[in-house]
Amino acid sequence: MTGTAAHTIPDASVKPMVNIAGVHKFFGDHHVLRGIDMTVAAGEVSVIIGPSGSGKSTLLRCINLLETISAGRIHVHDELIGYREAHGKLHDLSSKQIANQRREIGMVFQRFNLFPHMTALQNVIEAPTQVKHQSKAAAKLKALELLDMVGLSDRADFYPAQLSGGQQQRVAIARALAMEPELMLFDEPTSALDPELVGDVLEVMKDLAKSGMTMIVVTHEIGFAREVGDTLTFMDGGVVVESGNPRDIIANPQHHRTKEFLSRVL
Amino acid sequence: MELINAVPVRHPGRWVGAAFILLFVALAAQSLVTNKNFHWETVGKYLFDVLVLQSIGWTLLLTVTSMALAIVLAIFLAFMRQSENPLFRYISWAWVWFFRGTPVYTQLVFWGLVSVLYPKIIIGVPFGPEWFSFDTETIITALVAAIVGLGLNESAYLAEIFRAGLKSVDNGQMEAAEALGMRKSKVMWRIILPQAMRVIVPPTGNETIGMLKTTSLVLAIPFTLDLTFVTNTIANRTYLPIPLLIVAAVWYLVITSLLMVGQYFIEKHYGKGVDNVTMVPVKATAAAQAAHAGPPTAGNITARDTTEGGTP
Numbered sequence: 001m002t003g004t005a006a007h008t009i010p011d012a013s014v015k016p017m018v019n020i021a022g023v024h025k026f027f028g029d030h031h032v033l034r035g036i037d038m039t040v041a042a043g044e045v046s047v048i049i050g051p052s053g054s055g056k057s058t059l060l061r062c063i064n065l066l067e068t069i070s071a072g073r074i075h076v077h078d079e080l081i082g083y084r085e086a087h088g089k090l091h092d093l094s095s096k097q098i099a100n101q102r103r104e105i106g107m108v109f110q111r112f113n114l115f116p117h118m119t120a121l122q123n124v125i126e127a128p129t130q131v132k133h134q135s136k137a138a139a140k141l142k143a144l145e146l147l148d149m150v151g152l153s154d155r156a157d158f159y160p161a162q163l164s165g166g167q168q169q170r171v172a173i174a175r176a177l178a179m180e181p182e183l184m185l186f187d188e189p190t191s192a193l194d195p196e197l198v199g200d201v202l203e204v205m206k207d208l209a210k211s212g213m214t215m216i217v218v219t220h221e222i223g224f225a226r227e228v229g230d231t232l233t234f235m236d237g238g239v240v241v242e243s244g245n246p247r248d249i250i251a252n253p254q255h256h257r258t259k260e261f262l263s264r265v266l
Numbered sequence: 267m268e269l270i271n272a273v274p275v276r277h278p279g280r281w282v283g284a285a286f287i288l289l290f291v292a293l294a295a296q297s298l299v300t301n302k303n304f305h306w307e308t309v310g311k312y313l314f315d316v317l318v319l320q321s322i323g324w325t326l327l328l329t330v331t332s333m334a335l336a337i338v339l340a341i342f343l344a345f346m347r348q349s350e351n352p353l354f355r356y357i358s359w360a361w362v363w364f365f366r367g368t369p370v371y372t373q374l375v376f377w378g379l380v381s382v383l384y385p386k387i388i389i390g391v392p393f394g395p396e397w398f399s400f401d402t403e404t405i406i407t408a409l410v411a412a413i414v415g416l417g418l419n420e421s422a423y424l425a426e427i428f429r430a431g432l433k434s435v436d437n438g439q440m441e442a443a444e445a446l447g448m449r450k451s452k453v454m455w456r457i458i459l460p461q462a463m464r465v466i467v468p469p470t471g472n473e474t475i476g477m478l479k480t481t482s483l484v485l486a487i488p489f490t491l492d493l494t495f496v497t498n499t500i501a502n503r504t505y506l507p508i509p510l511l512i513v514a515a516v517w518y519l520v521i522t523s524l525l526m527v528g529q530y531f532i533e534k535h536y537g538k539g540v541d542n543v544t545m546v547p548v549k550a551t552a553a554a555q556a557a558h559a560g561p562p563t564a565g566n567i568t569a570r571d572t573t574e575g576g577t578p
Contacts, residue, residue: 066445099444099449107442109438113442115439117538117539117540127446127447127448131447131448159540159543161539161543172442175446179446179447
């Protein structure tokens with residue numbers, strides 16, 4: 001993780017890595033997402049902020065099919081997520097096809113969700129050996145590299161219960177990276193951490209952004225958005241209220257709801 | 267520094283209680299030795315009798331095979347209960363309802379009589395031509411009837427234990443594994459079930475010890491080779507029921523003790539990472555050791571500034 005060059009700002013002529021178009025989501029009668037349009041270019045760091053219940057986590061979960069969308073389309077790398085379109089009709093993908101789509105998308109959860117019965121190293125090699133059928137030795141080598149990258153090579157043989165929250169989250173990032181995804185989703189990765197542990201996790205994410213990883217980050221860390229984000233999207237009530245350059249929006253929000261939210265979190 | 271050395275509160279009631287209990291234990295011990303009606307020489311004579319030892323073998327066979335059958339069925343029943351297919355859920359529910367809702371004795375009598383109900387077992391196309399047929403008696407022997415009867419009944423109880431175990435695993439585990447691209451069946455076997463086992467093992471050990479003694483009901487079939495039936499037969503022949511009850515009780519206790527030892531180790535295996543977690547790694551790989559001058563100790567893990575302060 002030594003990439004120093006600032007990643008390029010999205011180029012409109014290139015097809016976006018993630019294309020979210022007209023997405024709606026209902027939970028029963030509850031209309032959580034009300035027509036979301038959003039694009040993320042390859043190498044872009046897209047930060048989503050908003051009050052709780054604004055639908056930002058739900059949107060993230062729709063991208064790797066932890067939730068199914070009720071209307072609209074999500075494409076990742078030109079591939080329609082969750083469905084196959086044929087003869088003007090959508091067909092559900094099989095569980096195998098869904099699993100294949102998810103392999104390309106890494107996800108980091110608010111509550112880490114490490115596998116507690118496995119050591120840090122076993123957590124990281126689980127998917128490469130079980131899903132990609134890599135040899136244990138090769139997966140281990142790569143896993144130790146990743147654990148080193150997140151600063152935890154000396155914690156490889158520790159169980160999650162033996163690690164602090166910040167260390168667990170960094171193992172979780174290494175676990176997602178072990179599948180060599182082209183896109184990383186972060187669902188409030190620092191919200192469950194003690195304040196003094198947040199910095200290390202953000203540092204790892206910053207390094208990852210510098211290396212050119214495409215990232216969508218739902219967070220309350222405005223500082224991270226300003227420093228690392230290429231675009232900032234403010235969501236409220238299931239719609240995108242405002243989107244653009246993070247520094248511009250934070251310094252000079254156009255919409256009164258954005259202003260109000262920022263005044264409360266800054 | 268002066269260490270506190272306070273005079274403890276006296277508890278005379280505890281001493282009186284202990285004295286009474288010791289008195290009764292001594293009385294019971296004395297009666298065991300002096301009461302001739304225990305017939306200890308008969309206990310000694312039959313404890314290692316060939317018939318008794320063989321019956322222990324049969325009792326163990328019934329316990330192990332019926333529990334194995336029950337565990338396999340229970341895993342399927344618990345998975346079916348969580349299925350998205352409603353028919354699977356109903357069948358699983360109905361199975362538990364039926365086998366838990368009727369006495370095991372009744373079920374064993376039924377399996378003993380199944381050849382009366384269905385004299386022939388026919389293999390062929392349903393509602394179509396028949397390929398083979400067998401006399402039921404040759405397939406469902408007393409042993410098979412005993413194993414099936416005990417196993418099916420037990421599967422209903424175990425299914426609920428397994429279901430509780432699966433439900434005890436946090437939903438985030440399924441999501442994290444699926445997000446890594448793992449298929450649902452793989453998630454179940456590699457991620458969910460190993461964690462659920464921590465909750466499943468203690469009550470399943472309980473059920474296994476229960477099964478050991480439930481095997482004494484197989485006389486309902488009738489299956490006549492198990493420990494209880496054999497010791498009863500000897501008792502009836504010799505007109506000495508008490509020493510043979512003691513023989514049976516001793517062996518049931520011995521087997522139960524061995525099962526408890528086995529359960530301890532199984533619990534330890536599935537508790538790894540969660541139970542009794544100490545702040546030292548279980549084993550250090552060469553790479554981990556190389557990264558760290560010495561193996562991590564409690565000291566450098568609890569000290570937060572050394573583990574969390576530095577940037578990677």
